[in-house]
Amino acid sequence: xxxxxxxxxxxxxxxxxxxxxxxxxxxxxxxxxxxxxxxxxxxxxxxxxxxxxxxxxxxxxxxxxxxxxxxxxxxxxxxxxxxxxxxxxxxxxxxxxxxxxxxxxxxxxxxxx
Amino acid sequence: xxxxxxxxxxxxxxxxxxxxxxxxxxxxxxxxxxxxxxxxxxxxxxxxxxxxxxxxxxxxxxxxxxxxxxxxxxxxxxxxxxxxxxxxxxxxxxxxxxxxxxxxxxxxxxxx
Numbered sequence: 001x002x003x004x005x006x007x008x009x010x011x012x013x014x015x016x017x018x019x020x021x022x023x024x025x026x027x028x029x030x031x032x033x034x035x036x037x038x039x040x041x042x043x044x045x046x047x048x049x050x051x052x053x054x055x056x057x058x059x060x061x062x063x064x065x066x067x068x069x070x071x072x073x074x075x076x077x078x079x080x081x082x083x084x085x086x087x088x089x090x091x092x093x094x095x096x097x098x099x100x101x102x103x104x105x106x107x108x109x110x111x112x113x
Numbered sequence: 114x115x116x117x118x119x120x121x122x123x124x125x126x127x128x129x130x131x132x133x134x135x136x137x138x139x140x141x142x143x144x145x146x147x148x149x150x151x152x153x154x155x156x157x158x159x160x161x162x163x164x165x166x167x168x169x170x171x172x173x174x175x176x177x178x179x180x181x182x183x184x185x186x187x188x189x190x191x192x193x194x195x196x197x198x199x200x201x202x203x204x205x206x207x208x209x210x211x212x213x214x215x216x217x218x219x220x221x222x223x224x225x
Contacts, residue, residue, distance in 0.1 A: 004156070031211065042115070042200055042215030043157065056212060091156050098211040101147075103160030 002026065004105035006092050012111045013082055021077040021108045025094030032075050033102060034067055035091040043091055050076060050098060082112045115216030116140065116208065117201045121146040122220045125195075131188040131220050135201030145204050146177060148186045150197040157200065157215075160186065191223045 007025040013019050030051055035043035043060040049069045050060050060066075064082075069075040079086055089109050093102040118136040126133040137146065147162040161168055161175045163184075168175045174187040188195055200218040 003210070029186070033212065035215075036212075040217075042198075042217055043213070045214065046213040048211055093156070101159040101162070102213060104155075106154075106156050 004092055004094050004103055007107050008108060009106065010109045012113065014113050015082060017082050019079050019082055019108070021090050023075045023077070023092030024106060025073060025075070025092070026103055029094035029096055029103075030072070031098045032069060032099070033093040033096040034075070035078060035093065036076050037089045037091055037107070042088065046077070082083040084112050086110060087112045115214050116203045117202055118218060119199075119219045121217065122222070124222050124224060125191045125221050127193060127225050128190055131191040131195065131221060133186040133199050133221065134183065135186070136183045137201070137203050140181050140203050141205070142215050143205060146175065147202040148173070148175065149202065149213070151200070151201045151218070152197040160215070174185050185209050193223050193225060195221065196223045197221060
């Protein structure tokens with residue numbers, strides 16, 4: 001069956017611009033996670049949704065980062081006033097429930113020039 | 114911060130067993146040991162997890178020491194496609210944080 005998909009696969013933007021990254025989880029998965037991975041590092045947790053609500057947003061680095069999941073399926077990660085330090089691969093994962101294994105998408109590579 | 118320590122890199126010959134160690138000396142009683150791997154340019158992939166008993170599935174075996182302070186992931190017959198970064202993660206269950214806290218992992222290279 002279809003796995004987690006993320007669009008776009010690559011995004012190049014200029015410093016100060018606004019970007020949106022989309023995640024389509026596996027159908028029926030109630031839990032959705034966003035992670036960020038810098039070169040040579042392991043993924044770093046950003047935010048976790050259970051259904052439509054953000055159950056844990058402790059990993060968001062600052063208020064320029066925001067994520068939504070209005071209907072409990074697709075999620076969008078929004079970054080305002082992008083900075084060069086935001087350049088990374090943004091990974092999305094979903095799971096059937098909060099204690100189940102997480103299935104990761106291929107990621108969106110964001111480059112801020 | 115990650116609660117695990119892993120060697121940064123390991124090599125293994127194709128067809129041989131790959132044994133990847135992980136130290137988690139501060140693990141709590143309600144924390145599970147999870148293993149994920151990440152092949153180049155892909156998202157992480159779940160391998161196996163366990164609490165205190167050894168576990169085996171179609172991908173690998175997980176051996177956890179009796180004191181639970183360390184574990185070993187075993188790939189019984191490594192192939193070139195097993196070349197990846199392997200992450201050992203301790204994860205609180207039963208109402209704890211559902212997030213995965215990754216360290217830097219072990220880069221396993223399987224050589225022909």
